[in-house]
Amino acid sequence: MDPRKNPYTPNAGARPPVLVGRQDELDAFEILLDRLRAGRSEQSMIITGLRGVGKTVLLSEFRASAIDRNWLVIEVEIAKHDNEQFRNILAREVRKTLFAIAPRTKWVGNLKRAARVLKSFTVTVDPQGTLTANLGVEPLEGEADSGALDADLTDVLVALGEAAAQHNQGVVLLLDEIQFLTRLQLEALIAAIHKTVQRQLPITLTAAGLPQLAELAGEAKSYAERLFRFPAIGKLSDSDARQALIEPAYASGVRFSDAALNTATDFTDGYPYFLQEFGQASWNLSEGPEINAADARMAKTEVEEKLDSGFFKVRHDRTTELELAYLRAMAELGPEPHLAGAVAELLGRTSRQCGPIRSKLIEKGLLYTPEHGLAAFTVPQFDRYLIRTIPALTVPDVRLR
Ligand SMILES: Nc1ncnc2c1ncn2[C@@H]1O[C@H](COP(=O)(O)OP(=O)(O)OP(=O)(O)O)[C@@H](O)[C@H]1O
Ligand SMILES: [Mg+2]
Missing domain, CATH: 1.10.10.10 (Winged helix-like DNA-binding domain superfamily/Winged helix DNA-binding domain)
Structure with missing residues (x-):
């Protein structure tokens, strides 16, 4: 069938045509934001899961849901950053958020204070002040300038939360690949969020990463377990996996035979990324309008070769x-x-x-x-x-x- 009309999305972070099996996490996120906005406390989430299960896609859904609710979003994909780079990245994002809360001409009260705290936060890593050049404020001495990441980040997030609260806004940090944080960086984030939770500020952190995280964060701060839930996402149930294949095709009048679906669920074991690869290959190979057993067998061979020379091979290498x-x-x-x-x-x-x-x-x-x-x-x-x-x-x- 026509590859131009192929609905499947076997790409990192690509929103699937039908997002199945993630309703619990989506609901939990909305409840989290609504409770925080109302000044109530709620455990945030660190989503864990293997490669290709849909963590990035879920964070993107969270982003859309946060924006719908008028929250400001700070999105960062973590890599192996040293503390200086980490500070710079966060400073850049907080800066952007301050401007999003209100234009600089309107900066008074908590918002102006947050800008000053941010300026302090960057003095150690950006002595020239390029990052904060147009903030038009002086650093607030004694805030966020100790050099200790946990204390400084706490000052910044508290100040940002207070600024957001004053403007009836909320800020959500969405961090992907957080297994790459060093222990010190993770501890600093957890400490900062611990403080914003105590102050009931409309600011939260939701993150995703590989499964060793729950253990890492637990070691990092014993109270992490009380601040966060660690929902694990993984392969889809058999019926969800079928739905992930059937629904996108159905929208174009294409259906899968039962035998083809059995081959698909067997081969992919319900892993979202493999399902998208399988969907894409079987669509392209099939004459349509039914994707039959023979199409599925060919798709299986093709996908296996593709994974062996790509997804798996890059790791092997x-x-x-x-x-x-x-x-x-x-x-x-x-x-x-x-x-x-x-x-x-x-x-x-x-x-x-x-x-x-x-x-x-x-x-x-x-x-x-x-x-x-x-x-x-x-x-x-x-x-x-x-x-x-x-x-x-x-x-x-x-x-x-
Ligand atoms: N709920 C879902 N239903 C169907 N397909 C999905 C679902 N979630 C993700 N996908 C598909 O799975 C693939 C992987 O998604 P994503 O990149 O979000 O995974 P990931 O967990 O972030 O992987 P990695 O650990 O490699 O970053 C994409 O092709 C995406 O379209
Ligand atoms: Mg990802």
């Missing part, structure tokens, strides 16, 4: 020989989380010897630790890919300390 052997050993044990000791044993080594490899894989975002001692793949079906492409488990003849 980022590993060293030893790291790859470690992953391959994990794959041998199956898709579920595995004890460090079990993987090491398969490699004929001790977990201590393998420790640095495992840490590196976690740092690279290929593995995460759902619980102490356990590690699992952050990429769905990575185990199957490894077994497909590296049929025999071999242990590199490299001496480890």
Whole structure:
């Protein structure tokens, strides 16, 4: 069928034609904003999930919902920033938000104070003052200028929250990929939000990242668990997965045969990104108006090849020989989380010897630790890919300390 009319969206962060299975999170977000706006407190959310399950898409929905409710949105995709870069990025965003609350000519009271606090916040990282050149205010000495990120960020977010409150507005920070925050940065954000919650200010933080986050944040601040819920999103239920394929096609008068749907759910296991790839391939391969069993079989082969040379391959290419052997050993044990000791044993080594490899894989975002001692793949079906492409488990003849 005509690829121009293909409705599927196998792209990072691309809004799917039908967003299924995420109503609970969408409702929770709306309740969060409405409660905060009314001066009530509510736990915010840190969404966790594997690669390609729809975290970025969900944050985009949150953004749209916040804008609908007249909230101001600060959106940041976190990368491995040092503290200076982190301060700069936040300062840039807060600056933009101050201008969005009111034009500079109207800055009085809390808004002017927030601008001064922001200016203080940047003095250490931006001595020339380029970031804050046109704020037209002097730094507020003693606020946000201590050099300690947690204290300074708290000053900034409290000041911003007070400014927003005075103008009957709210600010939501939406941060993606927050597993890349350093512990200090995460702690600083949590500390700042802890304070804005105590002050009942209309400002909140909703974030998304890989699953090791819940553990990271929990370690970072014991009260993080009371400030945030950590909803995990993952594969879609069987009926939701079917709906994600059926509905977009139905809108164009195209339907899937039952056999084709069975192949799809079997192959994708309900993972959103794989479903979009499958939908796209089967549409393009089919003569229509029915996507039948033969189309689905061809789509499966095509998608598998595409994933093997793209989605999986880019991750594979980022590993060293030893790291790859470690992953391959994990794959041998199956898709579920595995004890460090079990993987090491398969490699004929001790977990201590393998420790640095495992840490590196976690740092690279290929593995995460759902619980102490356990590690699992952050990429769905990575185990199957490894077994497909590296049929025999071999242990590199490299001496480890
Ligand atoms: N609820 C959903 N129903 C159907 N498709 C979805 C859904 N959510 C996301 N998708 C599709 O899944 C793919 C991945 O979405 P997204 O980029 O948001 O995932 P992610 O969790 O942010 O992945 P990553 O960890 O790699 O950043 C996209 O192609 C998107 O269109
Ligand atoms: Mg994403």
